[in-house]
Amino acid sequence: MFRYVANRLLLAIPTLIGVAVITFFVLRVLPGDIVEAKLRGDGTTVTADVIERERARLGLDKPRSEQFVDWMKGLARLDLGNSMWTGRPVIEEVGARFEITFQIALMATLIGCFIAIPLGTLAALHRGTWIDTAVRVFAVAGLAVPSFWLGMLIILAMLWSIGTLPPLTFTPIWQNPAANLWQLIWPALAVGYRFAAVLTRIVRSSLLEVLGEDYIRTARAKGVIESVIVRRHALRNALLPAVTVIGLEFAFLLGGLVVTEQVFSLNGLGKLFVQSVARHDFTLIQGMVMLFATFYIVTNLVIDLVYAALDPRVRYQ
Amino acid sequence: MTERRHTPAAAVARDALGSPTIGEAVVAGERGPASAASAQPLLSVDDLHVNFATDIVTVRAVEGFSLQVSPGEIVALVGESGSGKSVSAHSIMRLLPRTGRIPRGRIMFEGRDLLALPEEQMRDVRGREIAMIFQEPMTSLNPVLPIGLQIIEPLQFHLGMTAQQANARAAELLRLVGISDPEQRLKQYPHQFSGGMRQRVMIAIGLACNPKLIIADEPTTALDVTIQAQILELMKSLSRDLGIALIIITHNLGIVARYAHRVVVMYSGRVVEQGDADAMFHRPRHPYTMGLLRSVPRLDRPRTGQLETIEGLPPSAADQLPGCRFAPRCPFHLPACDTPPPLAPTDTGGLSACIRMQDIAAGKLAWKRADAATWSDTPEETQQPVISVRGLTKHFPVKTGLLARTHQVRAVEDVNFAVGPGETLGLVGESGCGKSTVGRLILRLENPTMGSIEFGGRNLADMSRAELKAMRRKIQAVFQDPYSSLNPRMTTGQIIAEPLKVYGISSSDAAARERVTSLLSEVGLRPETAERYPHQLSGGQRQRVGIARALAIEPEFIVCDEAVSALDVSIQGQIVNLLESLQRKRGLSYLFIAHDLAVVRHISSRIVVMYLGRVMETADRDELCERPLHPYTKLLLDAAPIPDPKVEKERAPRLIKGELPSPLAPPTGCVFHTRCPIATAECRADIPALREIRPGHTVACIKV
Secondary structure (H helix, E strand, O other), X not given: OHHHHHHHHHHHHHHHHHHHHHHHHHHHHOOOOHHHHHHHXXXXXXXXXXXXXXXXXXXXOOOHHHHHHHHHHHHHOOOOOEOOOOOOEHHHHHHHHHHHHHHHHHHHHHHHXXXXXXXXXXXXXXXXXXXXXXXXXXXXXXXXXXXXXXXXXXXXXXXXXXXXXXXXXXXXXXXXXXXXXXXXXXXXXHHHHHHHHHHHHHHHHHHHHHHOXXXXXXXXXXXXXXXXXXXXXXXXXXXXXXXXXXXHHHHHHHHXXXXXXXXXXXOOHHHHHHHXXXXXXXXXXXXXXXXXXXXXXXXXXXXXXXXXXXXXXXXOO | OOOOOOOHXXXXXXXXXXXOOHHHHHHHHOOOHHHHOOOOOOEEEEEEEEEEEOOOOEEEEEEEEEEEEOXXXXXXXXXXXXXXXHHHHHHHOOOOOOOEEEEEEEEEEOOEEHHHOOHHHHHHHEOOOEEEEOOOOOOOOOOOOOHHHHHHHHHHHHHOOOHHHHHXXXXXXXXXXXXXXXXXXXXXXXXXXXXXXXXXXXXXXXXXXXXXXXXXXXXXOXXXXXXXXXXXXXXXXXXXXXXXXXXXXXXXXXXXHHHOOEEEEEEOOEEEEEEEHHHHHHOOOOHHHHHHHHHOOOOOOOOOOOOOOOOOOOOOOOOOOOOOOOHHHOOOOOHHHHOOOOOEEOOOOOEEOOOOHHHHHOOOOOOOOOOOOOOOOXXXXXXXOOEEEEEEEEEEEEEOOOOOOEEEEEEEEEEXXXXXXXXXXEEEOOOOOOHHHHHHHHOOOOOOOEEEEEEOOEEHHHOOHHHHHHHHOOEXXXXXXXXXXXXXXXXXXXXXXXXXXXXXXXXXXXXXXXXXXXXXXXXXOOHHHHHOOHHHOOHHHHHHHHHHHHHXXXXXXXXXXXXXXXXXXXXHHHHHHHHHHHHHHHOOEEEEEOOOHHHHHHHOOEEEEEEOOEEEEEEEHHHHHHOOOOHHHHHHHHHOOOOOHHHHHHOOOOOOOOOOOOOOOOOOOOOOOOOOOOOOHXXXXXXXXXXXXXXXXXXXXXXX
16 A cells, blocks of 8 residues: 555656646747746836846746756755746745635535535435436536636625625635635635536436446345445445546646636636736746646545545555 | 334334244244145245336236245246346345336235335345345445445344344354355455355355245356356255245256256246146146257257257247237147137146147147258268367466566466367366467467467468458357447448458448348348347347358358357257358358357367366267266266256266366466365376377376
């Protein structure tokens, strides 16, 4: 088990190097760089000399190979460098925003699971009845409604009903949980609904399939009561495919909350990412891509480990 | 969803409610099947009807099923797929699928009408008084729960045992069904057990609460003949010792002959005949039973000619014939058969649903087949062989980890044989013995590790791809599963025409169509079949399509890998006959790979017995079956039940102990020594060479 995890983490290194190479060079193939974006953006006339000096300061005048080697050396020391725009370390830029986005993603995932597992189970057990139809309508609606639009509806509803808006400034959860939740629960709900919609359909179809399995018939033939059949015999098998979806959706949310953050005026990772692309902030973009890649790798590893815990047939050496 | 925890109090209450059970008293007093027949039945099913309602049609799966089971009795329920035998059995447990309905009928179990019981009380019957064992041991146990939990569930639900008591009982049960080291095994998961062991676990679950009746739905169909014998002997002895009545659902008449006291034969949703097993086998009183008995080849007799099969196909469940369902296939049918025949007493003390049973009893109606051909001689073997295999070896590398050492699975080890023109060579052995790999090597679907396959003066083993393509015209295959070996998105015509196109044989589409039509008629299918898709055909028809596809490019040699194993008895006979007549007509040679020894004896001229990748014995079919030399062959022949209760009563089947060792670590010396009854220390030392004991009879055993 330990060896397996170590093995997987070692295998992550070539993957990450690949990601680093592609990100680095693709960014530099695109026309334009940060110096132009920064100086021209001011609307002032700048001399070529100023531009050159700024480029030299940021190390952009060096050959690309040298820039790459420098960056890789930093990565080896787990140093992502400084943002070219603000000059602050990438880690610092990302850190505060990561907290917000991670919390929303986590809450949305939990909300999704808490809604989807019971609802999907209910629909599967009452297949073909009005309950099933209602759940399916709920799920299809969730897939059809964009999260940001739902977010806007939530804001409108709050304005209309209680006349206030969630606070705009971020409070970390350990400082004031109530204030933190009051701010972040709304985007989490907006995103969690879509999450629940995806998951409900998977839980429903997977449970229906499992309920038709021979071992469920065996359990019935033993005289096991139906609620135990569902909980002990069926759900554990049915949740296996759901685990994959939960993990992948969760990892996706970390970078995929761009619009929702915008709607709720949150200073999250998505917003930072869009900003840094617009600014050609190479080091920041590179750092964030590396973080997302690492996050995906870790999430996938966790999915596989959860699989092994749920399914004794899966064993890793 | 009803949330009702089952408490011991509830179990006690049920006992108090139930009558003081006549059945139990009988079980205590009398155990023999002879006396059981006169006793109050434990289970009695009357005029059961089962429908499956879909949006489009209502399928009447069972129409008038009746059955009586006395305490301690073993009743066999026989029929082909779709005859309604499993549906009837599931109805007894009230475990029908959602769409199943029981519009009519009564199921009395110890004085209670099971169909009228509330669901909670029915749940107390399931697993406690009636247990069920299913066909597929691979899928019938929950893969994510330990075996122990799955065994103790009924103990906790029905008997209210504590975890500790239940665990002790579970260990005891595992020991009872012959699983050693039960305490450890309880913690293991189903995938850590072999198929036979899983079926033992299923039996342990069934026995957990000392049921009065066990319904076994094709309990050994998925298992090897040696493991089948172990499992059935176990069930029989448990039934005898514990006084448990058994209903065995099977299509294997040999099992019926060996184990059943009484037999119920079903056809197309109805009972056509029932009665005492001896009478049924020797004095059948329904044409279907007669035909069924005729169409199975006998392992204990030399062949006398082609199999006498039942012509045609069983009606599909959607066809609602008003009269006798068997009439369209019956050689004795009369106009009067158009009205439903009653199930009436016969002269042999059973029941038959045939209006001509008196004529049958009087011996006026002899079973005759229109296409009966009596030839049975084997072709002379003086000619040059078509294919000869020398030293054929296949090792599969198996990696157990990223950096771990590579192991070799020795799937096939030094196999030699030759097949002459027009000859059929039978290849038999348990699953995992390498017989299918030999077939795949000859087809070059796998590349041999060593050895040569000589065909037409060339060695197939070291041919290039281009050479192989030309060679494959001469060597074709018919596979086991007619459901998955035909592309579901192609019509039958396209499937058969494909090889013609690949080899550019037919110049035009019209020529190809003509060829397809003639091939279809050659394998006994109507020309319209070309327009249909595989899912629209029955299993037997699909296998005919598979044969037509193989014949399309006029091969000389066909590898038949379990080509008839998935088919029903009456259909199996038809396909065997078809293969034989095609062989006659076209001078084909077959490699017939199968696990059913009786079929192999019938169709082959020579037989090769394999075990763990090695050839154990080779001989002419009759020589091998009547004078087997190798202990493995002897045990294999013993394990196969013969469809004749008289023969079965005289045989005392010896069982092969244990299971097939892992091919990753085969035993040293003779690979069979771990299971061999006569093995001694010297068997462990060297691998025995094949020696010719009698002309044409070679054996790899030092004790012979």
